Amino acid sequence: MAKSGQHGGNVLQMAEKCGVDPDLMLDFSANINPLGMPDSLKNAIMTHLHLAERYPDIDYQALHAALSRHTGCPPEWILAGNGATELIFSIVRCLKPKKALLPMPGFAEYRRALQREGCEITHYPLLEEDDFQPTAHILSALTADIDCLFLCTPNNPTGQYPDLALLLAIVAHCQQHDIALIVDESFIDFLPKQQGLTAILAENPKLYLLRSLTKFFAIPGLRLGYLISADEQAISSMRNLQEPWTINTFAALAGETVLDDHRYIQQTYQWLDEEQRYLFESLSGFAALKIWRPAANYIFIRCLDETLNLQDALLAHRILIRHCANYPGLNTHYYRVAIKSHADNQALIAALKQVLPHG
Ligand SMILES: Cc1ncc(COP(=O)(O)O)c(C=O)c1O
Structure with a gap:
């Protein structure tokens, strides 16, 4: 297709x-x-157009420092990528799950990334009678053979943010049972009252948060996303696996500029x-x-x-x-x-x- x-x-x-x-x-x-x-970004790009003539910093230190300030997480926990999409593929390539639970309906790229690594997929249907929200049944669907779960909060396409108590119970369950929990917070910035799960990363190293700047800051053509986790080993091995310079100069500049706007x-x-x-x-x-x-x-x-x-x-x-x-x-x-x-x-x-x- x-x-x-x-x-x-x-x-x-x-x-x-x-x-x-x-x-x-x-x-x-x-x-x-x-x-x-944002105008702040347009101005920054116009002022720095000449930077396209150089390679970006291969470690994107200023970008990671900006993301660290923004999230309150150490830079070692953060990996920036060419949109959240690149990081969906990188995390799956790095963790190599054998059997994943995938809520349905959900964003298509989780499936593509899992299939590319030969991961078996079990579906967790989100039902219309539950307003397409996960329920406590998801905990029993996380059987002993499942080693990975993707959740999208708020979910795409349904636009629903799950019950916070249930979300925390899922995090605790995954941590306890050694299940990699990848929570996609690509739309979380649109919820002013919702901080997402950054505050509980330290005690849950099986938790991986995906974020995107492309929607909130209207830069889908520039492309910028990041992944955060206290699993420093995974972040470091993803950093090593990542192809060089996947983030262009102006996308990196976007991350250094717009979060303070x-x-x-x-x-x-x-x-x-x-x-x-x-x-x-x-x-x-x-x-x-x-x-x-x-x-x-x-x-x-x-x-x-x-x-x-x-x-x-x-x-x-x-x-x-x-x-x-x-x-x-x-x-x-x-x-x-x-x-x-x-x-x-x-x-x-x-x-x-x-x-x-x-x-
Ligand atoms: C839920 C979700 N996650 C991730 C992405 C990818 O975002 P990005 O543009 O940062 O690659 C999208 C894009 O539509 C999305 O809907």
């Missing part, structure tokens, strides 16, 4: 399919901060607070849609009119949403929409009023 079918953000291919100028397409399929790349961070919280409420409430007004309350910057939807292909219907209005048919555990009736600027969100609601049966 072409990679283009597997993720959101395929504006070029979809615009071509519909014969529309890609610049005129409203992309709700990729969950990127609509405030765009408190104005941008506050503006993002304010936008999300307003637009999360607006879009959730507006979507909830459609009888033909079932909506899940979002924890982050995207909303998971089920179209109850099973005769309607909502993605195709909205494409006629130059709006691209993510269909979730290729997530194992979901089907053609499920969709994910990003929360965008107020004007764009209004355009989505206006288009939905035209395509949904009862407005």
Whole structure:
């Protein structure tokens, strides 16, 4: 299968399919901060354009120092990568799990990384009747033969953040039973009240946190992510295994710049607070849609009119949403929409009023 079918953000291919100028397409399929790349970063890149003429620091010391300041974790616990995606593959390559438990639906790259290393996969279905949240049953699904678990908090595509007490029980269980627990916090920065699990890393060296800067700081094309764990041995061996210079100069500069851009961070919280409420409430007004309350910057939807292909219907209005048919555990009736600027969100609601049966 072409990679283009597997993720959101395929504006070029979809615009071509519909014969529309890609610049005129409203992309709700990729969950990127609509405030765009921070001005602090644009300025830093323009000032430092000449740095493209040199190799980046092969150890990215300034970047790791910035990530260390930001997370409160020692630099030895941190490995930066070319997006969280690179690190999903690196951690699996390093830990070489034999049998992993994979919640379903979930982000596709965990499966690809595990399969590439020949790891056997057992699925843990997240059920609609549980609002696609893990329950205490996950602890009994972690049988003695499982040596790896991926969790995504908040989960993609469902936008749900699990119950914190359960999450901590899962961490404790994995630590006790020697199970590598990889928690993907790529969207955690969109939850101002949620710090994630960095504070408990020291006492849980089987815990590995994945973070991404590409969504919150709107730099999916620059690419930057990082992994944090108190398992210094694993971090060090991943550092040794990593190909040189996978992070380009400007992505490294992004990590050194944007985490201190408190104005941008506050503006993002304010936008999300307003637009999360607006879009959730507006979507909830459609009888033909079932909506899940979002924890982050995207909303998971089920179209109850099973005769309607909502993605195709909205494409006629130059709006691209993510269909979730290729997530194992979901089907053609499920969709994910990003929360965008107020004007764009209004355009989505206006288009939905035209395509949904009862407005
Ligand atoms: C849950 C999740 N983790 C990781 C990634 C990869 O992020 P990055 O752009 O940092 O590689 C994505 C991208 O969509 C994602 O949805």
